[in-house]
Amino acid sequence: xxxxxxxxxxxxxxxxxxxxxxxxxxxxxxxxxxxxxxxxxxxxxxxxxxxxxxxxxxxxxxxxxxxxxxxxxxxxxxxxxxxxxxxxxxxxxxxxxxxxxxxxxxxxxxxxxxxxxxxxxxxxxxxxxxxxxxxxxxxxxxxxxxxxxxxxxxxxxxxxxxxxxxxxxxxxxxxxxxxxxxxxxxxxxxxxxxxxxxxxxxxxxxxxxxxxxxxxxxxxxxxxxxxxxxxxxxxxxxxxxxxxxxxxxxxxxxxxxxxxxxxxxxxxxxxxxxxxxxxxxxxxxxxxxxxxxxxxxxxxxxxxxxxxxxxxxxxxxxxxxxxxxxxxxxxxxxxxxxxxxxxxxxxxxxxxxxxxxxxxxxxxxxxxxxxxxxxxxxxxxxxxxxxxxxxxxxxxxxxxxxxxxxxxxxxxxxxxxxxxxxxxxxxxxxxxxxxxxxxxxxxxxxxxxxxxxxxxxxxxxxxxxxxxxxxxxxxxxxxxxxxxxxxxxxxxxxxxxxxxxxxxxxxxxxxxxxxxxxxxxxxxxxxxxxxxxxxxxxxxxxxxxxxxxxxxxxxxxxxxxxxxxxxxxxxxxxxxxxxxxxxxxxxxxxxxxxxxxxxxxxxxxxxxxxxxxxxxxxxxxxxxxxxxxxxxxxxxxxxxxxxxxxxxxxxxxxxxxxxxxxxxxxxxxxxxxxxxxxxxxxxxxxxxxxxxxxxxxxxxxxxxxxxxxxxxxxxxxxxxxxxxxxxxxxxxxxxxxxxxxxxxxxxxxxxxxxxxxxxxxxxxxxxxxxxxxxxxxxxxxxxxxxxxxxxxxxxxxxxxxxxxxxxxxxxxxxx
Numbered sequence: 001x002x003x004x005x006x007x008x009x010x011x012x013x014x015x016x017x018x019x020x021x022x023x024x025x026x027x028x029x030x031x032x033x034x035x036x037x038x039x040x041x042x043x044x045x046x047x048x049x050x051x052x053x054x055x056x057x058x059x060x061x062x063x064x065x066x067x068x069x070x071x072x073x074x075x076x077x078x079x080x081x082x083x084x085x086x087x088x089x090x091x092x093x094x095x096x097x098x099x100x101x102x103x104x105x106x107x108x109x110x111x112x113x114x115x116x117x118x119x120x121x122x123x124x125x126x127x128x129x130x131x132x133x134x135x136x137x138x139x140x141x142x143x144x145x146x147x148x149x150x151x152x153x154x155x156x157x158x159x160x161x162x163x164x165x166x167x168x169x170x171x172x173x174x175x176x177x178x179x180x181x182x183x184x185x186x187x188x189x190x191x192x193x194x195x196x197x198x199x200x201x202x203x204x205x206x207x208x209x210x211x212x213x214x215x216x217x218x219x220x221x222x223x224x225x226x227x228x229x230x231x232x233x234x235x236x237x238x239x240x241x242x243x244x245x246x247x248x249x250x251x252x253x254x255x256x257x258x259x260x261x262x263x264x265x266x267x268x269x270x271x272x273x274x275x276x277x278x279x280x281x282x283x284x285x286x287x288x289x290x291x292x293x294x295x296x297x298x299x300x301x302x303x304x305x306x307x308x309x310x311x312x313x314x315x316x317x318x319x320x321x322x323x324x325x326x327x328x329x330x331x332x333x334x335x336x337x338x339x340x341x342x343x344x345x346x347x348x349x350x351x352x353x354x355x356x357x358x359x360x361x362x363x364x365x366x367x368x369x370x371x372x373x374x375x376x377x378x379x380x381x382x383x384x385x386x387x388x389x390x391x392x393x394x395x396x397x398x399x400x401x402x403x404x405x406x407x408x409x410x411x412x413x414x415x416x417x418x419x420x421x422x423x424x425x426x427x428x429x430x431x432x433x434x435x436x437x438x439x440x441x442x443x444x445x446x447x448x449x450x451x452x453x454x455x456x457x458x459x460x461x462x463x464x465x466x467x468x469x470x471x472x473x474x475x476x477x478x479x480x481x482x483x484x485x486x487x488x489x490x491x492x493x494x495x496x497x498x499x500x501x502x503x504x505x506x507x508x509x510x511x512x513x514x515x516x517x518x519x520x521x522x523x524x525x526x527x528x529x530x531x532x533x534x535x536x537x538x539x540x541x542x543x544x545x546x547x548x549x550x551x552x553x554x555x556x557x558x559x560x561x562x563x564x565x566x567x568x569x570x571x572x573x574x575x576x577x578x579x580x581x582x583x584x585x586x587x588x589x590x591x592x593x594x595x596x597x598x599x600x601x602x603x604x605x606x607x608x609x610x611x612x613x614x615x616x617x618x619x620x621x622x623x624x625x626x627x628x629x630x631x632x633x634x635x636x637x638x639x640x641x642x643x644x645x646x647x648x649x650x651x652x653x654x655x656x657x658x659x660x661x662x663x664x665x666x667x668x669x670x671x672x673x674x675x676x677x678x679x680x681x682x683x684x685x686x687x688x689x690x691x692x693x694x695x696x697x698x699x700x701x702x703x704x705x706x707x708x709x710x711x712x713x714x715x716x717x718x719x720x721x722x723x724x725x726x727x728x729x730x731x732x733x734x735x736x737x738x739x740x741x742x743x744x745x746x747x748x749x750x751x752x753x754x755x756x757x758x759x760x761x762x763x764x765x766x767x768x769x770x771x772x773x774x775x776x777x778x779x780x781x782x783x784x785x786x787x788x789x790x791x792x793x794x795x796x797x798x799x800x801x802x803x804x805x806x807x808x809x810x811x812x813x814x815x
Contacts, residue, residue, distance in 0.1 A: 046175070047285030047598055051269050054593060057259035057294040060266025063282040068178035069166045070189065072158040078194050079177060080161065081236070082201035085229035088122040091161070096123040096152035097145050122164050123148040125204070129167045170200060171207035172253060184212060186254035194240055195247035198230070199223045212251035220249060260294050261301055263448030265439075268457065269592060285598030290591050291438035291606075299735035300429045300441035307707065307728030308446045312423040315716060316384030316391065317400065320353075325404035327352055332368060338406070339366035345408060345422055346447070353405040356397045363409070363417075373397075373409070377418040387716030426710055427725070428455035429732060430574045431703040434581035436610040436643075437589040440701065440736070453710070460567035461706060465524045465667075466684025466693040466721065467564030469655055470576060472521055474544040475532055476651045480517060482658055483761035483774045483782065486528040486535075488512040488520065493534070493559055502559065504530045507685075516761050518658050518774070522666030524683065526563055533562035547646035548576035549586060564684060573695055574704040580656055580680070581697035583746050584647035585611045609643040613746070649748045650777045656680050656745040657775055659696075667722045668694065671730055678742040679733070683721035688714040692724035699743035701736060705729045751775055756782065 048063025084091050090098055098121050120128070127147035151160060170180040180200045181189040192200075202210050202222035212219035224245050231241045258266075269288055273281050321342060327335050339350045351363040351371070359375040381400045383391030394400050400419070401407070409417040423446055431441040444454035453459070475484070488511050493502045506512075506526050512519075520528035533541060538561065542552040555566045575589050587609055595604040659680035662668040667683040681696025690712045695704040705725040708715060715724060755764040755771040763782040764771035776782075 046283040048283070049270065049273070049281050049286050049288065051266050051288045051290065053260055053262075053290055053292040053294040053297065055294050056289075059258055059260055059262045059290065059292065060270075061258075062266075062270050064173060065175045065283065066173045066179040066183060067166070067175045068182065069176065070162075070178050072162040072165075074190070075161070075165055075177075076190060076192070076197060078236070079165075079189065079192075079197045079201060081230055081233075082198045082226055083122070083161075083164070083204075085233055085235060086201050086226045087125070087204060089229075089233065091122050092157055094121060096148035097121060120144075121148065123151055123160050126160055126163050126167065127151060129164075129169075168204045169207055170203040171211045172213070172255075177201075182257070183254055184251040186257055193244075193247070194236065195223065195227075195244040196250065198226045198244060199249070199251060202226050212249050213253050216249050216251075219251075260292075260297050261448075262292065262297055262442070263452070264444030264454050264456070265290060265292060265297075265442050265591065267448075267452060268442075268454065272592065273595070286603065287596050288592060289594045289596075291433070291440065291593050292442070292591075293440045296431060296441040296732075296736045299732050300431060300443045302735075303728040303732035304427045304429050304443045304446065304705075306731060307705075307725070308423045308425055308427050309420075310727065311425055311427075311707070311715075311719070311724055312421065313380050315387060317381030317419070318384045318421055320401070320405035320407050321350070322406050323402065323404045324352070324406060327406075328354055328403050332364075335364050336366065336368050339364070342366075342406065345450070346410070348408050348410045348420060349417065351407055351409050351417075353401050353403050353407065355403060356401055358396045358398075361397050361401050363407075365409075371409075371417055373417060373419060374415055377412070377415045381419055387714060387719075389717075422450075424709065425707065425715070426451075426455060427705065427707040427728060428459070428570055429703065429705045429728060430456045430570050431701060431732065431736065432574050432578055432587075432589055434578040434587065434611075434697065434700060434702045436608040436640075437575070437578065437587035438593070438608065439589055439591045441703075441732070442591075451710075455706065455710075456570045458569070459706075459710075460569055461691045461708065461712075462565055462686045463568055463573055463693055464564040464684035464686040464691060464721070465526075465529075466573060466682055466695050466704075467566065467568075468521060468524065468529050468562070468684075469580065469659060469682050470545055470548055470550075471529055471533055471536075471541065471562050472517060472658065473580075473647065473651060473655045474536055474541045475517065476654055477544065477648060478536060478540075479780060480532075481761070481774070481776055481780050481782075482516065482518040482654055483756050483776070484517050485514045485761045486517065486520060486531050488515045488525050488527045491527065491531065493530070504559075504563070514759070516758070518661060521658050521682075522661040522664075524667050529562040530559050533559055547586060548579050549588075550576065564686070570704050570706045573693070574702055577695045577697055577702045577704065579647055580652060580659070581699060581702040581745065582611045582643075583613070583699075584645050584649050584652035585643040586646045587611065587643050607640060610640045612640075612642045615642050649746070650751055653745055653747050653751060654775055654777075663696070667720070668696065668726060670722060670726050671696065671733075674730060674734060674737070676737065676742060678744045680745075681729070683726060685720045689716065689719050690714055692719060692721045694721050694726040694729045696729055696733070698737070699745045700740075701733075701743075703729055703732060703736070705732075750778055752778055752781060754781055 046063070046065045047067050047069065048061050048065060050061050051059045053059060088098070124144050127144050166176040169175055170177065172183045174180040174183040177200060178189045180203065181187055181192055184200060185192060185196055199212055199219060202219065205222070209215060210219045210222045227236070227241055227244050230236045231238065269290060270281070273286070273288065277286070324338060327338055335352055339352060342350045344350070350366045353361055353363050355362040361373040361378065363371050363373060365371055375397065378397055378400050379394060382393055385391055408420045408422065410420040412418045426445050428445055429441065429443045430439065432438065433440055442456055444456045445451055488506070490503070490511060504526050507524070511527065512523070512525060515525060515528055517528070517532070538557055538559070541561070542555060542557065545552065545555065549572065555561055571589060578587055579585065590606055590608050592604065593606045594602060596602050659682055662682055663671045663679060668681050671679060671681065676698070678698040679696055680698070681694060684693030684695070685691070690708055692707045692715055693705065695702070697703065705728045707724040707728070753773050753775050755768070756762060756774045757764050757768065758770060758772050761782065763784050
């Protein structure tokens with residue numbers, strides 16, 4: 001016996017020494033993969049890029065890993081208990097490695113010859129997720145154990161659990177439990193109930209197999225097993241357990257849920273920052289604050305959406321997506337599948353027409369429900385023939401629909417559902433703060449998810465008459481006045497820069513004869529613009545247009561420039577109009593206000609050139625050389641570069657006042673519905689109505705809207721900037737300016753107002769009954785004509801004439 005014990009002792013000692021030797025050999029082999037203490041404590045989570053409005057509303061998120069880190073104090077107690085019940089009941093008592101669990105795993109391997117899983121503690125899972133690959137090798141397992149032991153020595157249990165809660169992969173791109181709560185339930189983790197917490201606690205074991213969206217039955221079994229474990233461990237009572245196991249599955253894929261729909265903006269930010277940060281942009285936890293105002297962005301979205309639908313519906317119904325008569329009597333499952341196979345569009349529904357009568361249509365929705373379409377939801381649908389014409393107005397439902405038609409429906413507050421169709425026309429809107437160029441709202445097209453082409457920045461289209469104010473400003477700067485007369489009569493130009501003799505015409509073919517510039521602008525007379533540019537000269541005008549940010553090399557070097565034949569983006573047009581809005585200063589549009597890192601350290605802070613009316617220029621830029629000058633700035637704004645003044649304030653105010661008349665009397669009259677005296681603007685429509693514009697502003701905000709087809713097809717007979725784009729501009733500005741005081745462009749005190757003859761533009765005669773007031777720069781007031789009256793006239797007319805003359809002089813001095 002003694003000999004046997006001695007042998008066993010030496011065998012045991014030998015075995016222990018071998019075990020120590022093997023352990024050391026393994027340790028020596030993997031020690032380079034064990035992180036240092038500093039690495040353990042400096043673990044960084046891969047956090048996606050998040051983009052916000054200026055008022056902290058989420059616009060978008062970019063990154064393969066959706067993650068929202070939380071600290072231990074924010075972990076709900078029920079979630080902690082559910083994790084421990086599911087993954088590691090002994091977490092708070094083992095040193096990082098569960099010997100009994102590993103033993104069971106080894107015995108399973110010996111008895112079955114296969115790795116059955118199990119044996120990994122929460123600490124070991126953290127080690128695997130942070131520092132190791134997921135290769136199934138014994139070397140990796142030993143490395144995992146060594147790292148887990150070291151983590152237990154260097155980090156507290158709460159710190160380890162916090163890392164686990166933030167790191168573990170839970171399916172659908174969600175890393176960490178806070179992200180999973182948002183992905184599966186559209187809520188914050190703190191808002192989930194016990195059943196929902198147990199559901200996501202079951203995901204780490206197999207995110208795909210126990211995914212409640214993809215495999216709800218398996219997920220339910222896993223959830224209820226966890227709840228049973230929590231009950232048996234005394235973590236919850238019977239009542240809580242019973243309520244939780246009876247709760248239905250409410251999970252669905254919420255994906256990224258931005259607060260504001262602004263896909264074009266998010267993509268602009270992403271593309272801009274990627275040029276600087278590369279792929280690190282998607283994982284280092286940067287947060288971007290844009291200049292976007294969420295209220296104005298919502299208004300812009302709605303304005304473009306409604307404007308496009310309005311145009312689309314008045315041009316007729318293009319018919320159903322397809323007609324499937326065989327589906328009318330098919331089983332419900334077959335109907336649902338056919339409808340669900342058609343791509344979703346916004347929050348619209350795809351529907352199958354089941355039955356019709358004279359005034360209603362019964363339909364099956366893609367979600368399986370039945371609905372009835374009223375006649376008011378259908379009667380708009382005159383047959384589309386082409387953009388210029390539609391068929392007869394329908395009188396019964398059968399004129400529009402037949403059973404088997406698969407159609408789109410859009411929700412309506414009054415009617416429930418309205419017959420709809422996916423529009424083919426496009427529209428885009430850009431709105432700037434004219435004082436510093438901050439983009440307040442931007443919509444690059446009707447639907448970002450359908451077409452990511454950004455028409456605000458990427459599309460170059462002809463602005464048509466929307467460009468005329470820049471030509472008129474050039475004329476005013478060169479000594480013309482709002483009362484200057486240009487003859488609106490037929491003319492032929494033999495311009496060497498044009499392919500052939502050019503005979504410009506006005507819309508409608510009408511000629512107005514001698515016309516004041518003010519009238520010509522608000523009536524948008526083409527002949528006047530062409531003659532005016534011809535008088536000004538093309539080269540001097542091109543040089544002048546630099547002041548508005550236009551590159552002369554991108555503009556036509558012929559008289560068609562006067563009619564807006566240049567190819568320009570809506571952003572360029574809005575930037576040019578900002579000069580009119582802010583009193584004559586050139587600003588640069590910008591979108592990104594601030595970029596901060598995961599530690600709230602500022603990586604970038606915008607410093608836009610800003611209008612400063614109280615600043616004193618020390619060094620004036622040369623004409624056409626618009627670099628920012630040197631300024632004396634008032635205390636408190638020295639950190640911002642000051643916008644250079646590029647347009648004489650007197651010229652600027654006069655062109656503003658002329659564009660106010662576009663809304664009072666001209667092609668922008670629809671905007672009078674806003675009942676604001678401070679707004680000004682200009683319509684624009686190109687040849688054959690291929691592009692429709694409206695750009696307008698007050699003293700703070702400038703907004704430009706473009707509408708048209710991407711393939712430059714005509715918009716159709718009777719469609720103009722005032723009918724297609726102006727309504728969207730009005731809808732947006734109604735909300736954007738709601739509650740704001742009138743903001744006029746500042747009127748220089750040096751301007752004078754005198755009475756003129758509306759037919760000649762000359763100074764009115766004393767007593768002239770049809771005289772009107774006009775604004776002039778002091779040096780450009782028309783000369784006073786002499787009044788030849790009989791010397792013996794004693795009937796009072798002489799005194800009246802003298803009083804009228806004195807009145808003109810007083811007005812001149814007063815204004």
